[in-house]
Amino acid sequence: MRIVVALARVLAVAAVIAAAVTATALGRRNVHATDATTTLHVPLAPDPKLDGELVEDAWHATPVVHLKKRDGSEGRPYSDVRFLRSAKFLYVGLYASDHDIVSAGVAHDGPVWLGDSFHVVFRDDAGEERAIDVGIASGGGGVVTDGARRAGGAWDYAWESGAEIATDTDGTVDHPGDNDEEWVVEMRVPLASLHLADGAHVFVRVRRCDVAARGAIASAPCSETDPIELVLGK
Amino acid sequence: MKRVVWFMASVAVAALVACAQSGASDDTTLGDAAVTNPDATSNNGACVECVIDSDCKGGVCAQLGGDSYCATTCASASDCASNEQCISVTTISGDQASACVDVQSSVCGLNPTNPPPSDDGGTSNDCPGFASPTTTASCSSCKQGSNGCQPNGCYGGWWCNTNTNKCQSSAPTNCNGSADAGPPPTFDGGVTSNINENGGTESAIYFAVVGDTRPANEDDTTNYPTTIIDTIFSDVAAVSPAIPFVVSTGDYQFSNPSGSQASAQLAKYAAAKGNYTGIQFPAMGNHECTGATDSNCGSGNADGITNNYTAFMTTLLGPIGKTLPYYSININSPTNAWTAKFVFVAANAWDSAQSSWLTSTLSQSTTYTFIVRHEPASANTAPGVTPAETIMAKYPYTLSIVGHSHEYYHSSGSREVVIGNGGAPISTNQDYGYAIVRQLSNGDIQVDMYDYKTNAVDSSFEFAVTP
Numbered sequence: 013m014r015i016v017v018a019l020a021r022v023l024a025v026a027a028v029i030a031a032a033v034t035a036t037a038l039g040r041r042n043v044h045a046t047d048a049t050t051t052l053h054v055p056l057a058p059d060p061k062l063d064g065e066l067v068e069d070a071w072h073a074t075p076v077v078h079l080k081k082r083d084g085s086e087g088r089p090y091s092d093v094r095f096l097r098s099a100k101f102l103y104v105g106l107y108a109s110d111h112d113i114v115s116a117g118v119a120h121d122g123p124v125w126l127g128d129s130f131h132v133v134f135r136d137d138a139g140e141e142r143a144i145d146v147g148i149a150s151g152g153g154g155v156v157t158d159g160a161r162r163a164g165g166a167w168d169y170a171w172e173s174g175a176e177i178a179t180d181t182d183g184t185v186d187h188p189g190d191n192d193e194e195w196v197v198e199m200r201v202p203l204a205s206l207h208l209a210d211g212a213h214v215f216v217r218v219r220r221c222d223v224a225a226r227g228a229i230a231s232a233p234c235s236e237t238d239p240i241e242l243v244l245g246k
Numbered sequence: 247m248k249r250v251v252w253f254m255a256s257v258a259v260a261a262l263v264a265c266a267q268s269g270a271s272d273d274t275t276l277g278d279a280a281v282t283n284p285d286a287t288s289n290n291g292a293c294v295e296c297v298i299d300s301d302c303k304g305g306v307c308a309q310l311g312g313d314s315y316c317a318t319t320c321a322s323a324s325d326c327a328s329n330e331q332c333i334s335v336t337t338i339s340g341d342q343a344s345a346c347v348d349v350q351s352s353v354c355g356l357n358p359t360n361p362p363p364s365d366d367g368g369t370s371n372d373c374p375g376f377a378s379p380t381t382t383a384s385c386s387s388c389k390q391g392s393n394g395c396q397p398n399g400c401y402g403g404w405w406c407n408t409n410t411n412k413c414q415s416s417a418p419t420n421c422n423g424s425a426d427a428g429p430p431p432t433f434d435g436g437v438t439s440n441i442n443e444n445g446g447t448e449s450a451i452y453f454a455v456v457g458d459t460r461p462a463n464e465d466d467t468t469n470y471p472t473t474i475i476d477t478i479f480s481d482v483a484a485v486s487p488a489i490p491f492v493v494s495t496g497d498y499q500f501s502n503p504s505g506s507q508a509s510a511q512l513a514k515y516a517a518a519k520g521n522y523t524g525i526q527f528p529a530m531g532n533h534e535c536t537g538a539t540d541s542n543c544g545s546g547n548a549d550g551i552t553n554n555y556t557a558f559m560t561t562l563l564g565p566i567g568k569t570l571p572y573y574s575i576n577i578n579s580p581t582n583a584w585t586a587k588f589v590f591v592a593a594n595a596w597d598s599a600q601s602s603w604l605t606s607t608l609s610q611s612t613t614y615t616f617i618v619r620h621e622p623a624s625a626n627t628a629p630g631v632t633p634a635e636t637i638m639a640k641y642p643y644t645l646s647i648v649g650h651s652h653e654y655y656h657s658s659g660s661r662e663v664v665i666g667n668g669g670a671p672i673s674t675n676q677d678y679g680y681a682i683v684r685q686l687s688n689g690d691i692q693v694d695m696y697d698y699k700t701n702a703v704d705s706s707f708e709f710a711v712t713p
Contacts, residue, residue: 065463066464067463071466072463076469088674088677105463109670111674182539189624190624191624192673193650
C-alpha cells in the first residue's frame with residue numbers, strides 16, 4: 013500500500029512538472045499582432061480532400077509563404093505554409109523539407125516540439141492566443157498539441173481546436189541515415205474554434221524547428237514566418 | 247520494491263526536467279527574451295534579445311547593436327544606470343523612444359555605423375533586393391521626416407531589405423552590384439571539345455553537375471523553381487572556359503504520375519535552362535516514375551509507363567536521341583591520352599536488361615568512369631540501387647554522382663558525391679548551386695560546388711579523387 017501511495021505522489025509531482033514544462037514551451041511562442049507585415053486574403057474555396065497531399069487547384073493558387081531565418085533569408089531546411097478556407101474550416105498546408113524525419117513520441121497535448129514540428133499560433137484582436145503544434149507521429153501520421161491563453165497568461169490545454177490533420181511523409185520516421193526528403197501536413201481547423209467568420213481577420217505566425225534527434229531542440233535550426241494577417245474572404 | 251519505485255520516479259522527473267531544459271534552450275535559439283529572461287524590465291547591463299516590446303516587460307525592444315535588445319525607457323539620465331545614457335532609440339516596431347543604452351556595449355550599444363555610400367556619380371543602391379540609406383524604400387523602422395530617419399525608412403546607416411521591408415545593419419556581404427554577385431568561375435587554360443549527344447572528345451575532363459530541380463508539392467507547377475534553375479544554368483553558361491556539357495541527377499518534376507502536369511513542368515525546366523546552350527545528359531529520378539523512391543517504371547515493371555516517365559523520355563532524353571532511361575556516352579582525349587565513360591543508371595526503371603547492360607558497360611576499361619544515378623547508395627529502397635551497387639563493386643570507377651537528397655555532400659574517402667541542390671527544397675543548411683568537375687594536371691578529378699547567387703565556391707566541400 014505504501015508503495016502505491018509513494019508512486020501516486022511521484023506521479024502527481026511529475027504531472028505538475030509536465031504541465032509546467034508544457035506551459036513554458038508553448039508560452040515562448042508569442043505572436044504579436046502589432047508587428048504584422050503580411051496580409052493574406054483567404055478566399056472561400058471548396059473543401060480539399062484531407063489527405064496530406066496539397067494537390068487541389070486551390071492549394072496551388074493560394075500564396076506560399078516561406079519560413080525564414082531571423083536574418084530574413086530563406087529558412088533551412090526549407091519550409092513553407094499556405095492557407096485556404098471553406099465555409100466551415102480554415103485549412104493550413106505545411107511543407108517541411110527534411111533530411112531525417114524525427115517524431116516526438118508523444119500523444120495529443122504532449123510536447124510535440126521534442127520532434128520535428130510546426131508551431132502555428134493565432135492571435136485575435138482581443139489578445140487571445142490559440143496555438144496548434146503539429147508533429148509527426150512515430151508510426152507516421154501526425155499529432156496535435158493545442159492550447160489557448162490570454163496574452164501573457166497561462167496556456168489552457170483544456171481548449172481543443174478541433175484540428176484534424178493528415179500527413180504525407182516522403183521518407184522514414186525515426187530511421188536516420190536513409191535520406192528522407194520531406195513531410196507535409198494538411199490541417200483543417202473549424203473556423204468556429206478560432207472565432208472566425210466571413211470578413212474576419214486573425215494574426216498567425218508559423219514556426220518550424222528541425223531536430224536532429226528526439227529532444228535535441230537546443231541545436232535545432234528554426235525558421236518562422238513574419239506575422240501574417242489572414243483576412244477571410246467571402 | 248520501494249527503492250525501485252523511487253528510482254523509476256526519479257528517472258521520470260529527471261526526464262521531465264531535461265525536457266524543461268530543452269525548452270529553455272530552444273527559447274534561447276529563438277530569441278524570445280520574455281522567457282529567457284523573465285525579469286527583463288531593464289537590460290541592467292545585460293543584452294537581452296527581444297522581438298517585440300512586450301518581451302521587455304515595461305521596457306522597449308529597441309534596434310541596437312545591429313539587432314534588437316530590451317532597453318529601459320527613461321525621461322532623463324537619472325533614470326539610467328551609471329554606465330548608460332538616456333538617448334533616443336527606434337523600437338522594433340518603428341517608434342521613437344527614449345531609453346537607457348550603454349553606448350559602449352559592443353553587443354547592445356549603438357548601431358554599427360556603415361561607411362557612407364560611395365559617391366560614384368551613380369546610384370548608391372547597388373544591391374538588388376536592398377535599398378541603401380539614401381534610397382527611397384518602404385521600410386518603416388522610423389517615420390519619414392523624423393530626426394535621423396533615412397529615405398529608405400531606416401536609421402543609423404541601416405539598409406532596407408525590400409523583400410521584407412525590414413531594416414538591417416548592412417547590405418549582404420556578398421553584394422557587390424548584382425543579385426548574382428560574384429563573377430562566374432574562370433579556370434586557367436582553355437578546354438577544347440567536340441561533344442554531341444553520343445559523346446566525343448575533350449582536351450580535359452570538364453563538366454557541370456546540377457541535381458534535383460522539382461517543386462515542393464505534387465502538381466504545383468505554379469511554384470516550379472524556375473528562377474533558381476534559370477539562375478543556375480545562366481551561371482553555368484557564364485563560366486570560362488565554356489562548359490561543354492552538364493549532367494543532371496534527376497527529379498525534374500513533382501507530378502501526379504497519371505495527371506497532366508508532367509509535361510508542363512518539364513517544359514518549364516527546358517525553358518529555364520535555355521540560357522545554357524551546351525548538351526545536357528540527364529539521369530532519371532524517382533519523380534520521373536511515380537514519385538515514390540521504391541517505384542519502378544518502364545515496360546514490364548510494376549509501375550509501367552507513367553505520364554512522368556513519358557514526359558522525361560520525350561522532353562529530356564528525346565533531344566539527345568536516347569530511347570531507354572539508362573545509357574552511356576564516351577568522352578575521350580583527342581590524343582587518346584585518356585578515356586572516360588559516363589554511365590547513366592535508372593534505378594527507378596530497373597530490370598534484367600539494365601542489369602546486363604550495366605555489367606557490360608562497366609566491364610569496358612576506360613581511364614575514368616563516372617556513374618550518374620539519382621539515388622545514393624543509402625536510398626536502397628529504389629529498385630536499382632542495391633543491384634547497381636553490387637555490379638559497381640566489381641569494377642573500378644572514378645566517381646558516383648547522385649542526387650535525391652536536396653543537399654550537396656561528400657564523405658572523405660568516398661567515391662560517391664551527392665549533388666541535389668538544383669532547386670528542389672533544400673533539406674540542410676546549404677543553398678542552391680551547381681558543381682563543376684574538372685581534370686587536374688596530375689590526372690585527378692576535382693569537384694567544386696558553387697553558390698547560385700554568388701558563384702562563391704564552398705571551400706569546405708571541394709575534393710579530388712584519383713581515377
